[in-house]
Amino acid sequence: MSAPLDVLAIMAHPDDAELLCGGALAKSAAAGQRVGILDLTAGEMGSQGTPELRAREAEAAARILGLAVRRCAALPDSRLENDERTRAALVALLRELRPRVVVTHWKVGRHRDHRIASELVRDACFLSALRKLNAPGEPFRPLKLVYATAFREDADPPSFVVDITAHMDAKLRAVEAYASQFDGKTQAGEVLPGGDRPLTEQIRAHCAAYGSRIRVAYGEPFRVDETMEVDTLGGFRVSSF
Secondary structure, eight states, X not given: OOOOOSEEEEESSXXXXXXXXXXXXXXXXXXXXXXXXXXXXXXXXXXXXXHHHHHHHHHHHHHHHTXXXXXXXXXXXXXXXXXXXXXXXXXXXXXXXXXXXXXXXXXXXXXXXXXXXXXXXHHHHHHTTOTTSSSSSOOOOOSEEEEEOTTOSSSOSOSEEEEOGGGHHHHHHHHHTOHHHHTTOSOBTTTXXXXXXXXXXXXXXXXXXXXXXXXXXXXXXXXXXXOOOOSOGGGOOSOOO
16 A cells, blocks of 8 residues: 555546646645645546546646646546445545545536535545445545635635745646647636636736735635634734735
């Protein structure tokens, strides 16, 4: 069995993780943490490219981000369900990869796969620790479930923002690895709404806006359900003025 992961992004389609949290993943990997992406589907219903091509693009993006693991659960694209079969499949992967922190989609969205994926991931993370659950592997539960909320107008304000300034270029190169999906595009489906600027310029502008909230050049936003802990009142870093 391989070493447990520190961070695992579980997203509906190849390229979702790069768009939503690629900078934070690259930062964790550069810090020596074991980082992975689990694509729930191969993106086979996408209008451009083929599953085989998207798999090659995903591997190229994984190398750019410095991932230790990239896997595909091979669940059906555009037909994701949060049912007993899919929960068991995801639990088996969680028990194998054993991530300390799991990142997934925000809870709502127009794309049903994103919405269902969020619910499926939360349920599987909880169920994975149940000893009597009919699923392979030793019981295990991640410490933390985090929602990536970049580009969402229905999830503000973020619980926290990760400074990705030093990893912004890696994030963009990972996105650009998906040439079949994004060459010449100004939007990325539901994940990144359209505009007049090229896609990478829009991504950079969004990340700059979130970075400004923590007084850095670029950031990625996240939400959690639990109250965040601060070690001491003297440890704050972002100025109020």
